[in-house]
Structures are given as C-alpha cells and as structure tokens.
Amino acid sequence: MGRLPPFAVEDWMEEHETKAKYNLAETCCDSISADHLQTLCEDKSAKVIDLSKRLNYGSIRGSDVLRTNLSRLYSSRAATPLPPENILTTPGAIAANHLVFYSLVGPGDHVVCHYPTYQALYEVPASLGGEVDLWKAKFENDWTPDIEELKGLIKSNTKLIVLNNPNNPTSAVLKRSLMEQIVELAKEHSITIMCDEVYRPIFHSISPMDKEFPLSILSLGYQKTIATGSMSKAYSLAGIRVGWIAARDPEIIQKCVATRHYTTISVSQLDEQVAAFALDPNTVHSLLRRNIDLAKANIEILEKFIIKHDEMCEWVRPVAGTTALVRFKRDDKPIDAVQFCKILLEKTGVLFAPGKCFGDEYEGFVRIGFVPSTVVLKEGLQKVQAFLRKEFDDLPLAA
Template sequence: MAPPPPFAVEQWMDEYETTAKYNIAETCCASISINELVSLSENKQIQPSDLIDLSAVQNYGEIRGSPGLRSNLSRLYSSKVGTPLPPDNILITPGAIAANFLVFYALLKPGDHVICHYPTYQQLYSVPTSLGADVDLWRSEPEDKWLPDFEHLKAMIKENTRMIILNNPQNPTGQVLPRSLLHKIIDLAESKGITILSDEVYRPLFHGITPMDAEFPPSILSLGYANTIATGSLSKAYSLAGVRVGWIASRNRSIIEQCAQARDYTTISVSQIDQQIASFALSPETLHSLLGRNIQLAKANLELLERFVVKHDEYCSWVKPVAGTTAFVKFTRDGKPIDARTLCTTLQEKTSVMFLPGDCFGEEWKGYVRIGYVNRTEVIKEGLEEVRKFMRKEYDDLPLFE
C-alpha cells in the first residue's frame, strides 16, 4: 500500500477553520452540546448525566459495537422495507471516514478495477488508488444538474470491476442519485457481481425532495441486492461530529465479517461513552426532533444562500442543492473563472469568512467554491453579509483563471 496523496479538503479545513469567525465551509449541521441534545428528546425526564453510566468499567466493551446502538441503526435501515436489517449486519467505527477506509482495506486488492461517482470526497478514490486499485471516475457535470450518465457507467465496466462507489447525497454539490438511476445501477452491478459502496453520510438530510417524490432516493440497502454497503456517521446530519461514531452496514453478512477481521488491525473498538451518546441520539424519542431541527435549519439557511446567489447572479452560478449541507458555487468575472484559492484566502483574511476552494475536489473545478450552509443561522446570515460587502469592494481585484 502506497501512501495516498495529501487530502486537499482536510488540509484546507485544518489550516483555516479554527481562525474563521464565519465558517461557511463547515459540512456538519450546526453542532450541538449534550445539553442541547437532551433538550431535543421527547423524554423530558432524562438529564444529561443520565446518558453516561459513570459506574461502568471503561473496558473495550462490545467489540463490534454496543447492542443498543446497533439496534437503533437496524431500525433506521429496516424502515419501510420488507426484510429488516439484523443488528449483526452493522459494524460500528470511529466515524464514517474510518468506515470507508475499512471497506476499501478489507475488500480491495491490487489490480481490482473501481468506479467512483465524481466529484466527491477525495478519500473515496484516493484510498482505493493507494491500495493498488485501478480507479475510473464516473463524472457528473453541472450542465446535467450533477446527474451522471448511466450509459457512461455501463461503458466503464470491465471484467475486473470489483466495486462501484457512490456518494448519495453528494458532497460537494448537494445533489442526489434518484431512485430510478439507483435501480439501474443495482441491476447492472448485480448482473456482474459487483459490490456497491454508498457513502450516505449526508443521509437523511433531505430538504429539497420528500419521500412522496417518485424519485426520492432510498438507502442503497433498501433495493434488494445483497452486495451493497452503506456507511454513515453522526457528524453531518446529526450534529455530533465530536462523538466519533460511524458505521458500516450491509445486507451481506460475509462483507461485514471481512470488514470485522480487517478492523482488528485498526480499531479494536469504539469508545463506550461515545456509543452511549450515539445510541441516545438515534433513539426514537430523540432522532426525529434532532433531524427535524436540522432539516428546518438547512431550509432556512439555504434561502439565505439562494438570495445571495440571485443577487450576485452576474458572478455566481449553481445547481441548487436538494440534500445534505453543501453547495458548489461557481464564481466568474467577464466570463472567466475566478482564482478560487485567492478568493478564499483573501476573503478569510479580510472578512474572516471561510469558503473552501473547489479545486480541492479536482483541478477541473477551478472557479468553484464549496459552501457549507447548515451552520447556525446567525453565522450564515452575518457571514454572507460580509461576503456581500467584499463583492462590492474587493471582487474586481481578484485574479482570473485564463
């Protein structure tokens, strides 16, 4: 295994996010305290101190994850499907980033061919490449509303194609792969015996599409094909990034067993305290209020961002997000893309507003910035006001990409 290249998004976040007053690059729904989490629960008798058993010995605990947490996740994946997902088909990890890595480490080998939905989180293609896999990118474009072409996917399949990697909802665009396309992907993969990994870390934060819509995208685990894997975490849709809990779920028990064997070399177990908080957050008496809070926050803040884009439509263009927490906005002047890195560094230096340059997702996305719009509303509102003033006074001095 060769070391993967520097992780552009995480390197940028690490350098700039602690000094920004208005972090509009944050991809988590506005993070909450344990006190706030408890206040959202329908169980008004519980206290924050009740979430953690202070008398419990802090050993490794259940190696694969606590029964309560896995049961709550099983309930989420079993909703509205004919065959419930057993709790034993779920493996708890320290965040979704560890879950994805573990899937790749357990299932891929040098010479395997992998197809990855793109643009997306760099880990999803850089780690397979570092493991010796041959990775092709299944590209989506703004002209097609970030909907990739299924015929292109069919043409990319090879005899040694081992895995198709999806990101649904998609980071950085906030778009979704619709139900009809997911069914086509499933049929194709099943006919070839190809495993599908769907990074669903932004699920179920849908704010521009509802379950009543015919194209509402279900979890990959709900479509009847055993060789599917979903990964997720508490970070994005559930506002608890500091609670380092993620998971791998699959209809195929043997996939979970392979991941569990590889996990012995990387994780052993996940903090019992983190899992206790996670189990409470995903319990029926808390989950709906927490998710409802975040969907309403996303809707309100997206309206603010849309007003900004419309007001500056001479310079800004986008495909409005329908899910998740991120928007991919292109900045231009005189028909040419702005140097987005200079835009982001100058903006933070002069206004303390943080954006993330789009070329962190690939060199072809020059001029784009990723905006995270589900921070607290006052952060978004005040930050966008600072950007508005910057656009009026400083924007014309920014360099262009030729």
C-alpha cells in the first residue's frame, strides 16, 4: 500500500473546528444525544442501551437487529428485498469505504471516481496501486457529470465505478435516469459500482414521487452494486461511529469480511445498540422527519443569504444533503477562499471549509454546512453578512 497524501478537508477541520463558535463547515445534521434519541421513539418503554448485556465481541458481522433494520430500509423501494446477511457493519462509513477498496482493488485495476467528492474515495484506491480517473461534474452543468464522458473513461481493466450520491461537497444528486444509464454501462462491461450514500435519505427539495428521484444504487436491479452508509450525517449520530457495507452480491460481503478480520474484527456492541435503536421502525421515521424538516428550513435561510449577496456569491441550490458549494467572487474573479475562511474564522468565529480542500480547481469556492441548529445557522450567517459588508473588498483574490 502506497503512502496516502494529506487529507485536506480533515486536516482543515482538525485544525480549525474547535476554535469555531459557529461551525458552518460541519456536514452532519445537527447532532443529538442518547436522551434526545429516546424521546423520538414511539415506544416509551424501549431503552437505547441494554446495560445488562455482556460486552464481548458480539456478532462479528454486525448485530442481527441492526442489520435487520438496515435491510428493511434498503428493501423499501427495491424490487427484490436485501437480506440482512448482505450487510456488514463497520466503524463509520470511512472504514466501510476503505474496506471495500482494500478488498476489491489492487495493482493493475482501473477505478473511475465521481468528482468532486470526499478525498478518500479516490486517494485510497490509488494508494492500493489502482489507476484512478476522475469523472468530473462541473458547476456550469449544475454539478451533473456527463454520461458520455464516463463512457470515454471506461477501459478493459476498469474494476470499479465510485459514486457519491447525494454528493459531498456539492449536495447535487445523480438523478434516477442518469443512475440507470450508469448501471447499464456497468452491466455492459461487468463493472462493480460502489456508491457512498452517507447523505441519503436527506432529500429536502425533491419529492420521492418525482420521476427523477434518486434511488439507492441497490434498488436499480444490478447484482454488482455496493452501498456504504453511516449514522453520522443523515442520522445525527457521528459519535457512535457506526457505518456499513451493503451489497447485492454476497461474495462481495464475504471478501470484505475476510479483510476485516485483519482490522477491527467487529463493531462496539454499545454503538450498535444505539444505531439499532435509531433505525428501529419506532424511531427512524421521527428522526428522519426531524432532520429533513431542519434541512428544509435551513436551506431557505441559506438561499435568502445567497440571493441577498448575489453580487458576491453564487451557487447551484442543493436538492439534498447537508452542504452547499458556494463560489465567492469580486469583479468576476474568485477570491482567495483559504484566506477568506481563515480571516472569517478569526474575526467572527464562523467556520467554512475552502473549496481547495476538494481540489485546486475549486479556488473561490467554500463548502457551507447548512444543517446545524437553525439558531447556529442564522447567527453564523448574520456574522458573515456583517463581515462581508466591512471586509469583502479587502479580501485577496485567487492567484
């Protein structure tokens, strides 16, 4: 395994987020406590954690109740139910993604990765000896990548297509018709598709009744598909560090299990109990309604801010997810977003993440996480507004 380069956005967050009063670089829906989670459950006698259970390794592939709850979610809009046995729990989605890559990619394999995206989705397969090409979405095309460009990237040794839907950092979605085209292309060449779905199902501006509503990759009728997810983003429980791999092909799960024996063996029983409680039918609907309603309210607040400052910034309004990639400019030239973010944090306590964390071509962009508490978002944007009024003309432009 080759040496991994610095993880730009995680380095940025580690250095700056503890200094922020208004963390608008955060990507999770406003986090909750175990006590808050309990109040969302319709069964008021249910306990988040059973403290009488012995704390051994537990079920190696994941607790039966947690995997059953996950299989229920993946089966709800699928023609064929997903068996619980086709799910493997992991310590967060970042571990799930890493495990898939380590299990499936090696020297001589070609990988195509949807971009911009979370850096691990292309750097990890490259570190394993894979040849990686980026399938680039463009701001000018509403962050929708071109299927013809994807066709041109496919090679005889293409092993894996990596997607991120909804996307980080843009929160754009790959619509159903495009996903169906990707699946048909993968079928033609017998390529496995892995989709990082950690922001699913935070769909705040597109209805499930819309014909272009994006289904999970596991619901599109192709056997060689993998979805990864976690409790962190859509479910407000980053602190329990529970993620998962779900696959239509049980052989993929078996390969990941064999690899995981060398890493974490199993996931914390306590963490899995919290996750199972959150995904139980008595809880999950209230939890998701809380977070989708929060996203709906907050995206309207952010949109008003963008419109009010449209001479300074522009965006593609997200229809899902928790983040927006916003471009700041002066005289039609991009500002130096890294300096902007540093000065903004120093003078206001507001934290954004510079677009350069996702690639040098995103100079001028900042990623804004818009699903903290509404109070934090409102107060933070008020601070940004005052800053722009006084300081914007003095900010350096991008080189």
